[in-house]
Amino acid sequence: MAERPLGELLRHARQRLAGAGIADAAFDSRLLVEHFSGTTRTDAISSPDRIVGQVAEIEAALDRRIAGEPVHRILGYRDFYGMRLSLSAETLEPRPDTETLVDAVLPFVHETAAREGICRILDLGTGTGAIALALVTQEPLAVAIGVDVSDDALATAAANAGQLGVSARFSAKKSDWFAEIHGLHHLIVSNPPYISSSEIENLQNEVRNFDPRRALDGGPDGLEPYRMIASGAARHLEKDGLVGLEIGHDQRRDVTGIFEQAGYHLFAQYKDLGGNDRVLVFRR
Template identity: 60%
Template structure:
């Protein structure tokens, strides 16, 4: 690589950060400045304040090489959090794996939509039980547990790799005493009745899957994305099985695609579950629906 195109030619923190930002921006990456900062800080073990206070801080060749490798992967379309191996969600650091969907800020809408009612259940009963269908990293369940000390959660996923990742995340966060994850095809191996069922299920239509950008289609597991021909397959399963696993005063909360509100509500209505509330994400799109009997 040419001398002026590599951070290795000037191995100090400020220059490496500026060069990384320049290369990502030059490739048309929308959040180049943020991605550059995340990459450089992660692989150099520095903080944001370090680049401001001591931009001349020297970086050794091994560190610069790791940053260079990460930049190459980002330029090839790998999402920055896949490169880092983790993502922050609801204030929690969650490790990722190839078998897990990368949790995104929109999904925090589901957490916020469920919390008030679940807090009420926990206060009334002194406890609260949650079933997280398609748990992935454990994001939704673990976020709820972090906010509800009286709650316990079971997370199920078809992927053994996802179950392993969710279990490890719970342990790292000190929530493993209240969280159990196991392999199940939706409700197949689930036993018991819960105060809440939550899910961020696959809801992209099979046709839309073909048009997904490489950053999504090439790195998020298709099992967690493809919702079938009309994007509603998972909702039908969740709604149909809720009656056997939901307390009569319990709630079902699901994330949806931005144009799926009416269709998903109809699926649940057919199983006797009425729409209680709708929550919008930061972009103003319908993102989470909460149902009850």
């Protein structure tokens, strides 16, 4: 059938996903139908008899979801810190727990900008640009460099900056950690790969099969990126600057030890929405 009423299509989509065992069938089906039909939640309530012509596109999207593809990969975007960020094959989906890192360092960004007239931020492994873009959209005097080794990710981050109107204050730079980075920054932030190589095969299918492995794999013990950051950050950090990091829920002690050995002290620590250790902030 080429066309169906909106209310009927929503019920059909929910039933298809629920029948396939999708945990958030009602939510995911609504997102997919609204996205591909150009309708809203209000339309579903006020105009359930509205005829939708994009049935084939919606069925194809449901097929992808049933095959295990995450709903936001199908949509092509994810909302983060009030921003709508485009995704691509080599970017992680920015997740709500990472907003904890933004919340942790944003007061420092505001204070530095007020005192210095600028706050220079370096975001290592920027992906979609989520962390850096959240900070520069919240602080008009902040400027950021988003670093990644993936051309795909860098293009996505730059496009997101353009959509948000902050391209003048965000630059995407290809670099293997600090290899191509010059100058000093007030703040270095990162949500690095922190899953140990052997654990990746045990992750949920949606993560293992659709998130870029390079953005997940933190080496044999999941700590290699932290060693890289700890060993190189001092050469790129202003006096009294901070390093803010997302960590795995069981990595607080190990990551703290790595940075203490490199001459840092733990400045602050934060838990995520689930009460797990999630963010560490260090100062030399």
